Amino acid sequence: MDKDTLFSSFGKWVTPLNSVKFTQRIEEMKQDKYTKKLTTKAYLLLFLHAQLQQREGLRAIADDALLDDFQRELGLTSISASQLSRKHRQVKPELLAEIFLDLVNQIRQMSTNSSSQVSGLKIVDSTTISLNLKKYQWATFRKTKSGIKVHLRLVFVNEDTVYPEKMVMTPAGNNDRTQMEQLIDETDAMYVFDRGYVDYEKFDYYCDKGLFFASRLKKNAYVRFLESFSVPSNSSILSDSMVVIGTPQKRTENVFRLIETFDSDGNRIRIITNRFDLDPEELGDIYRSRWAIELFFKWIKQRLTLKHLYGTSPEAVENQVYLALISYCLLILIQLEMKSKHSLTQIYRWLRVFLWKPSTVWVERIQRE
Incomplete structure (x- = not known):
């Protein structure tokens, strides 16, 4: 994010975050107006680190702030779980959404797949995350269960890698078709989705609109x-x-x-x-490419933190979903910058191993054949 975060591998990982734009939006949204200790920047770094290290709770995140290496990045020496909870609830999801979309634009600019068979394909689907009924009554969708539904539109970087381009979060009881207008809206693309989105009126509308x-x-x-x-x-x-x-x-x-x-x-x-x-063979292959979104959902649920939520309010839950997507996009950007043929999983593993080592160590490992 700035010159002080470039020494460690963690600092290298978060470098694509636009420091100037981020600071301006914090001031415009007055996110740090009454903040004495935990700034929005420190919050973002702490919770991105928590995503990467799969922290299960706020106390574990607070303990991370005791690391000497991390303190230099954060600009603080300690923080309490209650302060983290309050900040996580107060940060506006719109701010994290802007950060996410800025990273998406960077990925789009760095991607060159115009000659690829998957060029122009956009995959639309959703995944459900189950929640405790007593804690998340605002997301009730069954008599004994609550849950949220994360609706995503994915784009291919290349034949093997995808990234999320747009996200909408709703209670799990909402039908997939209710989000089609937000996720299917560009004429220069080919959308692929499952039968949960079948809507004859929409099909006619798509034909009329090209x-x-x-x-x-x-x-x-x-x-x-x-x-x-x-x-x-x-x-x-x-x-x-x-x-x-x-x-x-x-x-x-x-x-x-x-x-x-x-x-x-x-x-x-x-x-x-x-x-x-x-x-017809091309169309068959195009639809089978939809499986990439299933693999994506599996990847982020296994390697980032979406199952253990850090807050119970709708804003806190939406913030955590955006933090997971931001973490994933930061890894994609590193892969693109290094022009690496290593898998995203391998780059992620090396980052965790070399997290507080000089960034050159991590970069050198990624660039090896």
Whole structure:
């Protein structure tokens, strides 16, 4: 973030955070107006460190501030769990959302995948995080359980790596379709989503607006076939047709393409799309690329801190989700800067090992063949 954070590997990791813009927004939002000790900058560094080290509670985060190496980064010598809790609740999610989007723009500028098969693909999906009913009554979605739903739009950096481009958090009871307008809104992309987002009216709207998509069709969907196209006998495509979907009383106004093929597990699936210019095999591969978001959700849940929440208010929970996404984006930026062929998991492991070592040690390890 500034010249004092460049000596350690941790400092190198957080360097992409825009210090000037960050400071300006803190002042505009008056986030540190009554702060005497725990500044918003120190809060961000502490909680990013907690994400990286998978701290399970505020007391563990407070203990991290006792490290001599960390104290130099933070500008404070100690902090209490109650102060951390209060700050975590008071920081506005809008501020962390701006930091996240700034990192996304940096990733976008550093990414060059225009010739890639996955160029322009955007994957939309959600994951549910279960919560304690007594502590999170604002997120109730079952009689005995609360939960939140994290809706994401992912973009490919290259064939093997994705990054989150947009996030919306809702109570888990909200249907996925309620967030389609926020996540599917650009005409220069190809959106891929699962059958939880199937909405015939939206499909017609996408056609009218020039938005391309591919989705898995529900098994009980009513389909009227207009024309069938021939497919090679040795193809993974079982059928390729032009169809109208919906019942005679309520059906789509536009004509769509229906592809029957197999998913990554070998199960037979039907893919509905408004792309007629691509080969059916390409469309099958495009839909199977949706599995990348499942791997992404698995990655952040296993290696960052989303299961153990540091606060109970909606703001505190949303802040923690943004902190996890910011942590992930910082790792992607290091991978892009170093032009490393090492996996993100390996870069993450080395960072944890060399966290307070000189940044040159971590960088040298990443740059090795």
